């Protein structure tokens with residue numbers, strides 16, 4: 166600390182005191198994400214993970230008949246991509262998105278950096294929305310990479326055979342590709358809802374481990390509850406219900422109502438969880454760090 | 455119109471459960487002042503500074519920073535303010551430079567070269583491209599100063615900036631704060647070291663368990679201070695005690711440390727020492743113990759459970 170200090174009094178500041186928009190904060194959040202190994206690990210896993218899974222299932226002598234599309238999965242690329250989709254929806258999608266969304270707020274507590282960022286020129290609200298947007302973008306990219314990798318490796322390794330639908334109808338390969346892609350895309354609202362849930366747990370618990378693990382556990386519990394009898398009144402509110410809505414795309418005739426209902430349920434979860442998370446963060450006393 | 459106060463905190467209170475961490479504090483810092491908030495552990499210094507930065511909300515009272523309040527201006531109340539609370543924290547997986555770049559982004563950007571400039575000011579230029587996770591405590595502290603200077607503040611708020619630094623680090627940190635203050639920056643600094651505040655600050659508020667125990671200039675504080683104390687070692691302590699009676703100093707046997715303690719105005723102590731030598735008593739050591747301001751600080755901030763007051767010592771001695 167021996168360097169000279171120029172006179173501060175009367176000097177024109179380099180930084181004009183003004184409020185900084187969400188865009189600048191978003192750039193900062195994305196830059197931090199790019200430096201975190203776990204974000205890179207998730208994307209890498211989404212990219213290469215499906216390849217060995219496809220090889221292993223393709224090599225089975227007895228197909229997994231009990232699972233949806235399992236009967237044809239060893240010899241039909243589209244069926245295999247849908248089998249993997251059913252499996253991913255159970256816990257992989259909630260977990261993958263939570264690895265970033267469940268950590269993005271709690272890591273500021275972990276590193277004690279709330280005080281560092283909140284004493285600059287950005288409001289808590291802007292930081293909240295920038296982090297939320299970052300987590301949502303990450304969820305979209307992760308789902309896209311996982312879907313593309315699964316479909317591509319299934320089709321390339323197992324092949325483009327005509328697909329037998331859930332009503333026993335035959336679906337031509339070109340049409341099957343569109344339906345499989347749409348099925349994967351229909352996971353997005355639910356995945357975003359789990360992202361928002363992870364954000365809430367991250368804000369509320371201030372603990373990255375809880376933020377990452379809890380959404381995956383909640384996802385499995387919903388799956389379990391949904392499988393029980395006598396839960397008709399609550400079934401529409403479960404995120405797991407929306408994760409099964411793609412079945413309607415593969416029946417004849419096709420029905421898309423469950424996908425819309427699932428999207429509405431997911432939107433509801435997003436609004437409620439984000440509202441609670443936002444208010445919690447706004448009101449919170451930052452005493453740590 | 456007079457310039458707004460840099461900090462104008464009125465009747466600020468913050469309670470945690472039944473604990474009044476900050477209890478009806480009023481602190482006013484004029485532009486250009488170097489202001490110290492002094493207090494022992496748990497006095498409420500950090501709690502007050504967190505409220506200033508809007509990190510926690512006061513239960514009652516108002517805080518104006520250059521005339522703005524958090525209620526009216528939101529984060530705009532921090533325009534022209536920078537600093538850090540407790541030890542500065544950064545993202546360990548980013549380098550020092552990347553951390554500063556990010557913080558600059560949250561301030562609306564900075565001019566090229568400015569980051570190099572502030573890194574040079576705190577002597578971190580050669581470590582700027584290493585990950586902060588590998589920084590020493592002192593380096594993080596300096597990066598905290600750099601991050602604050604990046605905002606070109608008019609008011610610099612530092613919460614125990616020398617805490618945890620080695621002696622050289624403390625010296626450098628104090629020198630830096632003094633240079634910044636000399637350049638016209640308003641500084642609000644918390645500390646639990648009287649010597650630090652005495653060295654750096656013009657004005658001081660001494661806090662004790664959430665409340666103000668003293669408020670005034672360093673000169674006023676000095677005027678209130680008790681006589682300086684010294685530890686004395688002689689060849690004949692009994693004779694030395696007897697000789698003290700007509701020299702206007704108080705000399706007592708120090709049971710804990712051995713030897714004697716001498717309390718009195720500086721001139722009287724000098725005259726007494728001369729008399730000792732004249733009486734043929736050998737002087738083996740004379741060392742100042744607490745500075746007067748330190749003694750005053752302890753008197754102002756002592757709890758029932760804390761150190762004993764001087765009269766307690768007298769009573770004990772009288773009892774045997």
Ligand SMILES: Nc1ncnc2c1ncn2[C@@H]1O[C@H](COP(=O)(O)OP(=O)(O)OP(=O)(O)O)[C@@H](O)[C@H]1O
Pocket residue numbers: 452470473474475493494495496497498499500501502646
């Ligand atoms: N989040 C909290 N919850 C409960 N009590 C708290 C909290 N933060 C501070 N306190 C209490 O408030 C009082 C003031 O604490 P504060 O940290 O402001 O003191 P300080 O003067 O900064 O002390 P130090 O010199 O140790 O930094 C202490 O008794 C402390 O235990």
Ligand SMILES: [Mg+2]
Pocket residue numbers: 499500501540613614
């Ligand atoms: Mg403190």
